[in-house]
Amino acid sequence: MSRVSLEAPVAGWLTSVREVPDPVFSEEMMGAGFAIDPTEGTLVAPCAAEVVLVAPTHHSVTLRTEAGAELLLHIGLETVALQGRGFETHVRDGDRVAAGDLLISFDLDLVGIEAKSLVTPIVLTNSAEFRLELDGLDRVVERGQAIGSIEAKAAPKSLAAGDREVHRSEAEVGFAHGLHARPAARIADCAKRFPGEITITVGGKSAKARSPVAIMALNAKKGDLAQLTATGGQGRRALEALAELISEGEEPPRPTATVAPARAVGANEIAGVTALPGVALGTAVHWRRQVRDTPEQGQGIEAERAALDKALAAVRGRIEARTVQMSGPAAAIARAHIGLLEDEDLNAGALRQIEQGRSAGRAWQLATAAAAEALRAADNPLLRERVADLEDIAAQVTAALAGEAAVGQLELPPETILLADELLPSELMSLPRESVSGLATSGGGATSHIALIAASFGIPTLVAMGPELSRVPEGSRVLLDATAGVLVIEPDENTAARAATAAAQVGADAGDCVTRDGERVRLLANLGGLADVEPALAAGAEGCGLLRTEFLFLDRSDAPSEEEQQATYQAIADALGGRPLTIRTLDIGGDKPVAYIRFPDEQNPALGARGIRTALFRPELIDEQLRAIAAVRGGAIKVMIPMVSSIAELRSVRDRLAALREGVSLGVMVETPAAALIADRLAAEADFLSIGSNDLAQYALAMDRTNPLLAGSIDALHPAVLRLIAMTAEAGQRSGKPVSLCGNLASEPLGALVLLGLGIRELSAVPAALPAVRGALRQVAAADCRLLAERALEAESAAQVRALAAELLNSSGEGDTE
Numbered sequence: 001m002s003r004v005s006l007e008a009p010v011a012g013w014l015t016s017v018r019e020v021p022d023p024v025f026s027e028e029m030m031g032a033g034f035a036i037d038p039t040e041g042t043l044v045a046p047c048a049a050e051v052v053l054v055a056p057t058h059h060s061v062t063l064r065t066e067a068g069a070e071l072l073l074h075i076g077l078e079t080v081a082l083q084g085r086g087f088e089t090h091v092r093d094g095d096r097v098a099a100g101d102l103l104i105s106f107d108l109d110l111v112g113i114e115a116k117s118l119v120t121p122i123v124l125t126n127s128a129e130f131r132l133e134l135d136g137l138d139r140v141v142e143r144g145q146a147i148g149s150i151e152a153k154a155a156p157k158s159l160a161a162g163d164r165e166v167h168r169s170e171a172e173v174g175f176a177h178g179l180h181a182r183p184a185a186r187i188a189d190c191a192k193r194f195p196g197e198i199t200i201t202v203g204g205k206s207a208k209a210r211s212p213v214a215i216m217a218l219n220a221k222k223g224d225l226a227q228l229t230a231t232g233g234q235g236r237r238a239l240e241a242l243a244e245l246i247s248e249g250e251e252p253p254r255p256t257a258t259v260a261p262a263r264a265v266g267a268n269e270i271a272g273v274t275a276l277p278g279v280a281l282g283t284a285v286h287w288r289r290q291v292r293d294t295p296e297q298g299q300g301i302e303a304e305r306a307a308l309d310k311a312l313a314a315v316r317g318r319i320e321a322r323t324v325q326m327s328g329p330a331a332a333i334a335r336a337h338i339g340l341l342e343d344e345d346l347n348a349g350a351l352r353q354i355e356q357g358r359s360a361g362r363a364w365q366l367a368t369a370a371a372a373e374a375l376r377a378a379d380n381p382l383l384r385e386r387v388a389d390l391e392d393i394a395a396q397v398t399a400a401l402a403g404e405a406a407v408g409q410l411e412l413p414p415e416t417i418l419l420a421d422e423l424l425p426s427e428l429m430s431l432p433r434e435s436v437s438g439l440a441t442s443g444g445g446a447t448s449h450i451a452l453i454a455a456s457f458g459i460p461t462l463v464a465m466g467p468e469l470s471r472v473p474e475g476s477r478v479l480l481d482a483t484a485g486v487l488v489i490e491p492d493e494n495t496a497a498r499a500a501t502a503a504a505q506v507g508a509d510a511g512d513c514v515t516r517d518g519e520r521v522r523l524l525a526n527l528g529g530l531a532d533v534e535p536a537l538a539a540g541a542e543g544c545g546l547l548r549t550e551f552l553f554l555d556r557s558d559a560p561s562e563e564e565q566q567a568t569y570q571a572i573a574d575a576l577g578g579r580p581l582t583i584r585t586l587d588i589g590g591d592k593p594v595a596y597i598r599f600p601d602e603q604n605p606a607l608g609a610r611g612i613r614t615a616l617f618r619p620e621l622i623d624e625q626l627r628a629i630a631a632v633r634g635g636a637i638k639v640m641i642p643m644v645s646s647i648a649e650l651r652s653v654r655d656r657l658a659a660l661r662e663g664v665s666l667g668v669m670v671e672t673p674a675a676a677l678i679a680d681r682l683a684a685e686a687d688f689l690s691i692g693s694n695d696l697a698q699y700a701l702a703m704d705r706t707n708p709l710l711a712g713s714i715d716a717l718h719p720a721v722l723r724l725i726a727m728t729a730e731a732g733q734r735s736g737k738p739v740s741l742c743g744n745l746a747s748e749p750l751g752a753l754v755l756l757g758l759g760i761r762e763l764s765a766v767p768a769a770l771p772a773v774r775g776a777l778r779q780v781a782a783a784d785c786r787l788l789a790e791r792a793l794e795a796e797s798a799a800q801v802r803a804l805a806a807e808l809l810n811s812s813g814e815g816d817t818e
């Protein structure tokens with residue numbers, strides 16, 4: 001049988017292989033073919049065939065039909081780098097399969113997030129001998145739908161038997177992931193430029209160099225020795241070219257750590273992760289850091305020393321001037337930067353370089369780079385943020401030495417939507433805030449420094465947008481919908497008008513938050529310090545549901561005294577004017593290290609002595625803090641314990657507090673799966689529960705919240721996390737104890753709808769998010785949110801929950817205008 005019918009091996013959008021954004025496929029180096037952008041994670045055989053090769057990393061499979069046509073089915077692009085993560089193969093080499101038999105199942109979300117693209121090329125690798133015919137392209141196809149056929153061409157011309165001279169050479173495989181599909185295609189492509197037989201042998205297995213499939217089947221790893229033989233007059237030249245290619249190991253850049261999440265978006269849209277919800281319409285401005293030429297040689301030791309001192313003082317002065325109006329994360333980071341400017345080792349290191357004749361700028365760069373290198377070498381995740389701080393301070397001092405304007409003095413058009421690959425905290429902090437309406441970064445995570453600072457400034461922000469962000473034309477009109485997690489380039493008039501109305505409505509009125517059918521939700525604010533109170537009240541906060549006291553402790557050289565703590569808590573209570581103030585006891589450790597407290601050596605700090613567990617090895621810290629809190633007068637003070645996983649922890653704090661002051665309300669944060677699972681027992685003894693969805697998601701999903709690679713996946717709307725939240729809400733209802741939620745999920749309008757449906761009546765959010773959350777809750781009926789929550793608990797993924805919540809919000813909004 002010469003003609004074989006082909007069925008779509010996966011459902012999705014069928015398109016030409018030329019559309020694949022990778023020249024290995026689009027230039028048909030592997031052979032003719034087609035591609036499907038999949039909408040499901042199931043790959044089946046397109047026809048009856050034998051399985052020739054399943055990639056050791058499970059992301060591709062090669063089939064051979066009875067007539068000898070070879071088809072490579074390659075899920076996604078650059079997916080070899082996933083090293084098998086997200087793929088499960090259901091066949092082995094040598095198996096016979098019928099059309100429709102399952103070959104590989106894969107995790108659409110994971111691969112979509114981590115790979116360059118999900119688009120799946122299907123290539124006829126011996127298209128010199130076979131012809132591929134498709135019934136049509138650029139259409140949606142169902143799995144198993146007939147899409148075309150393969151037919152044998154006339155018998156291939158055999159190679160001219162002329163020159164029989166055999167040339168030999170060898171090369172060490174340099175490609176980081178061995179000879180997988182991409183290098184194999186490039187090698188085959190190179191071999192095709194030369195006549196004669198060329199063979200590659202690795203570990204006793206040989207392959208024809210013109211066959212990418214055969215090359216892949218060698219399973220050659222980096223460092224393996226490949227023996228090459230070639231016949232024909234051009235054999236020597238062929239081997240030189242091939243040896244160079246095989247050993248150079250030059251790979252195209254790997255996918256960056258934070259590519260945009262796999263979310264269906266339109267052609268003029270780019271998806272991202274919400275750091276602070278909100279909508280902004282404005283002009284796209286790309287922020288690109290100046291690469292400064294720093295002279296290597298100095299102008300004399302004294303002159304360079306003086307220049308360095310002057311630059312350090314200038315940077316310090318600039319930071320101090322900014323810090324006056326800051327609190328919370330921004331203030332903590334600014335303090336860290338001042339600490340680095342004064343760091344003796346760093347200064348001594350720079351002076352040594354100056355004494356060796358280097359310029360002040362170069363000396364400072366070398367000193368900070370050496371310090372950063374030492375921190376990286378320590379391989380301690382706690383030190384990661386310190387490396388970022390060092391890089392930041394290096395850039396600031398270099399700029400000061402070059403006499404350049406700080407970012408804040410840059411001219412930005414009004415209503416700028418700032419787009420940045422990566423932005424240093426100092427750069428963000430010194431921006432002319434009145435001109436910046438929105439921020440989008442290609443890297444970062446929702447809880448990265450940048451995200452925290454942007455949130456405290458109230459700038460709607462999207463992070464983890466991936467390299468796509470760079471394609472937004474400079475000066476174009478863009479709509480940053482950080483609530484929906486999308487940036488729209490040149491939105492049409494309708495979209496722009498709707499967004500502008502939504503943005504205006506959201507800020508309009510800060511009265512009670514009551515749903516359409518009359519359910520009241522209390523909206524409180526998360527605070528980092530005194531300076532956050534005023535914006536919180538302006539945004540209509542009814543009090544503070546979470547005071548992150550650790551910001552008072554972070555990034556300084558010694559702990560705040562009991563008096564300093566008491567004065568700070570008192571000032572915040574006063575500023576809140578009798579509204580509730582929920583003070584969380586110290587939550588340090590994990591991703592919040594404190595230089596002056598020696599933590600036990602820990603392999604996994606996120607699972608170590610953080611939160612209330614610090615009391616196990618430093619009980620005096622919590623006692624001192626409880627004394628400071630107990631001394632606060634007036635106001636509705638509540639105390640809340642972080643990272644609880646046992647009832648004993650609650651009892652221990654209750655006893656300590658009771659010894660200091662009677663009648664203070666004491667609550668437990670539910671942010672470990674353990675606490676959620678024993679929420680009934682905790683609720684029986686605590687005065688209230690408050691769910692920390694950031695950590696609950698981290699621990700329930702086993703995803704490090706500081707890992708940018710996972711920024712698009714760690715989503716508290718995952719049904720697993722929602723089930724834990726539902727359990728906690730139910731436990732509260734049964735025992736009559738209030739349950740609130742103070743993680744980032746409360747700052748997301750879509751999250752708020754689901755939480756309301758799950759029975760949470762009190763949310764504590766970033767101050768700047770309160771208007772958007774209030775607006776969303778007022779737009780819906782609680783009864784509809786309950787139905788939404790029921791469906792969310794049964795949903796397959798966080799993405800599905802988001803889609804359901806967005807559907808409810810949109811349909812409720814439409815009702816408004818009718």
Ligand code: PEP
Pocket residue numbers: 546548587671691692693694695696742743744
């Ligand atoms: C949380 O984990 O959700 C939370 C509110 O605490 P933090 O983000 O400060 O760890």
Ligand code: MG
Pocket residue numbers: 642671692694695
């Ligand atoms: Mg937490």
